[in-house]
Amino acid sequence: MLVSEIDMITPSSLPECLMQLSKEGRIHRLIAGGTDAAVRMKEGKWRPEIWINIKNLHELRYIEESEDCIYIGPLTTHTDIIHSPLLQRKADVLVDAAREVGATQMQNMGTIGGNIGTASPAGDTLPALYVLGARLELTSLSTKRIIPIEEFILGPGRTVLKENEMITKILIKPQKPNEIGIFQKLGPRKAQSISIVNVAISLTLDQDLKCREGKIAFGSVAPTIIRARKCESMLPLGTLNDELIRNIAKIAWKEVMPITDGRATATYRRDMASALLERGLYRLIRRWNNH
Amino acid sequence: MKSIQFIVNGKECTVLCPPAKPLLDVLREDLGLTASKECCGKGECGSCSVLIKNEVVCSCLILAGQAENQVITTCEGVGLSPNLDVIQESFIAEGATQCGYCTPGIIVSAKAFLDGIDHVPSVGEIKTALGGNLCRCTGYTKIIKAVQTAASQKISEPETIR
Numbered sequence: 001m002l003v004s005e006i007d008m009i010t011p012s013s014l015p016e017c018l019m020q021l022s023k024e025g026r027i028h029r030l031i032a033g034g035t036d037a038a039v040r041m042k043e044g045k046w047r048p049e050i051w052i053n054i055k056n057l058h059e060l061r062y063i064e065e066s067e068d069c070i071y072i073g074p075l076t077t078h079t080d081i082i083h084s085p086l087l088q089r090k091a092d093v094l095v096d097a098a099r100e101v102g103a104t105q106m107q108n109m110g111t112i113g114g115n116i117g118t119a120s121p122a123g124d125t126l127p128a129l130y131v132l133g134a135r136l137e138l139t140s141l142s143t144k145r146i147i148p149i150e151e152f153i154l155g156p157g158r159t160v161l162k163e164n165e166m167i168t169k170i171l172i173k174p175q176k177p178n179e180i181g182i183f184q185k186l187g188p189r190k191a192q193s194i195s196i197v198n199v200a201i202s203l204t205l206d207q208d209l210k211c212r213e214g215k216i217a218f219g220s221v222a223p224t225i226i227r228a229r230k231c232e233s234m235l236p237l238g239t240l241n242d243e244l245i246r247n248i249a250k251i252a253w254k255e256v257m258p259i260t261d262g263r264a265t266a267t268y269r270r271d272m273a274s275a276l277l278e279r280g281l282y283r284l285i286r287r288w289n290n291h
Numbered sequence: 292m293k294s295i296q297f298i299v300n301g302k303e304c305t306v307l308c309p310p311a312k313p314l315l316d317v318l319r320e321d322l323g324l325t326a327s328k329e330c331c332g333k334g335e336c337g338s339c340s341v342l343i344k345n346e347v348v349c350s351c352l353i354l355a356g357q358a359e360n361q362v363i364t365t366c367e368g369v370g371l372s373p374n375l376d377v378i379q380e381s382f383i384a385e386g387a388t389q390c391g392y393c394t395p396g397i398i399v400s401a402k403a404f405l406d407g408i409d410h411v412p413s414v415g416e417i418k419t420a421l422g423g424n425l426c427r428c429t430g431y432t433k434i435i436k437a438v439q440t441a442a443s444q445k446i447s448e449p450e451t452i453r
Contacts (some may be wrong), residue, residue: 008293008310008356031354038352039333041311051311055357079346103423104400106334108346109353191422192335 001047010053014060014139014168020052022141022164028052030166032075033109035102036118060113063087065174072170074113078125079104081112090174093181093200097128100183100198103191113167119153122220126153127200128183129172130217130225137169138162146171155223178212179204180288184280186272188263195220196264197256197272201280203235205288211235220263221256221273228255231277240285249278295359299324300368310356315339317355318365326366326395330425337424340396341365347403349423366395369402378402378441387437389428397424401438411442 009028011017020028029048031037032055040046054060054075061075063084070091072081081087081098088095101107101115101124115125116136126149134149138161152159161167175181181202187193198219204212214235216228234248258269293310296303299322306321318324318341330338332351339351342364350363370376378401381387388394404412404420412420417435426434 003311004309006309006311008354010356010359031357034352034354034357035334035349038313038354042313042332051354051356053354053357055353102334103337104403104420105337105340105347105349105423109334109348191419 001049003041003047006041006048006051008051008053011057014057015141017052017054017057017166018139018141018164021166026050030054030117032111032114033077035106035110036114060168065090068174070172070174072112072172074116074167074170075111076113078102078107078110078112078115081125082107091128091132091172091181092175093131093183093202094125094128094172096181096183097125097185097198097200100124100185100195106192112170116149116152116170117159117161117167119155119157119159119224121156121223121225122195122198123225124183124185124195124198124219126225127198127217127219128181129170130227131181131200131202131215132172132175133215135171136167137171138165139168140164140166144168150227153224175202176204178206180284180291182280182284182287184276184283186276194263197221197258197269197276199273199276199280201277201284203284209240209285209288210238211240216252216277218252218256218273218277221258221269226256228252228277230255240281245278245281248281249274252277293356295355297358297360298362300364306355308355310354312355313351314341314353314355314358314363315350317358318350318363324365324367327399328392328395330392335425336393336396337400337421338393338396340399340424342368342399342403345403345406347400347423364399364402366398369398376402377444378405378438381437381441381444382434385433385437385440387429387433393424393426397421397426397434400424401441405438405442405445408442409446411439411446 027048028050031051060073062073064071078098078101115123137146183200185198186196200217203214231248253270253274256273258266260266296305328338330336334349334352341350370379
């Protein structure tokens, strides 16, 4: 299939889009921001007969809060996330992560639904969504289900999304006033880089820097994002001082399961996972003390 | 083939092209607007940057059908000699261009950035705003200087010339 032979349908509403997705006997694919889809089309990897263009389906672009839940539309761009006062206050780690996606152009184009659907082990918003306990609403013409993001992503580029389904909502738990998060990324350069290792941390802190509970999720060190459960279990052991932070960082070295690829070796990734977690915890504490 | 309409640099245009053709190719081949350049073709270099509704995007990754009825501004729309924008004047004055391949993309990014702020930006702010635009000649020093010069001129002579 040549690029010039690919057709495009632009549904004007979600029901119309779901109807298009349910049509059988043809090869179609969703395209939103295009930052992955258009690249894959050019590389020859994705050549559907029809693009279902949802770039301007505005009913799926929103950030709302109600009854202890934040709802994010899948077509919300990274720029929308960065500028959202609600998310800055109640999902700081996601705002942090969105800032690290590509650069201005990619942040303006790329969507959070796309970042999730692409399911790259290096996807920058994913570790943040893991520590925020994100759940995804998946909808088809006749079904609707809500599943945790951990169950959605199966491996690099592989998800449980069925052919006729799409992500229609992202649900996250808002942070409480004593919860604080941070996202740290290592790439070859500051802007426009794919993560070599990234980590999202979210802590519930008491006044004396004792951590009541914490979540840590690493990206780019396993086939999917992984939660560092052993590190997490060490967080409430005492005041977050130099000794405890260094010990937690050491455990991270053992807990991640990276591979060697074109971007870095496995050993380097282990070292950097440990360093990023240590740096992240220090920066988080500094941020906590300053606010 | 589809008949697709856009508003490019303030003018309504209708183009007959495959809907999956990248917007960049439509601008260059069908509309003859060759300021935007293709370099990496995958959103890493920023040479193809254009504005859609005043937001900077990579035109190489937007398909023509996705840009239907959108308001698009290319570097030609920012300013053409002799009516150059203050940003373009500053790039000339500061010598912030060498081979020129990346320059239109950088001008467009700088335009979106400066339109969104009302102060002279710091070096750090400019680096973040232009992080998606690569230049292999200049080393960026003069580009950053030119953006600062443009910002201070915009503030000292608000909207007089334009």
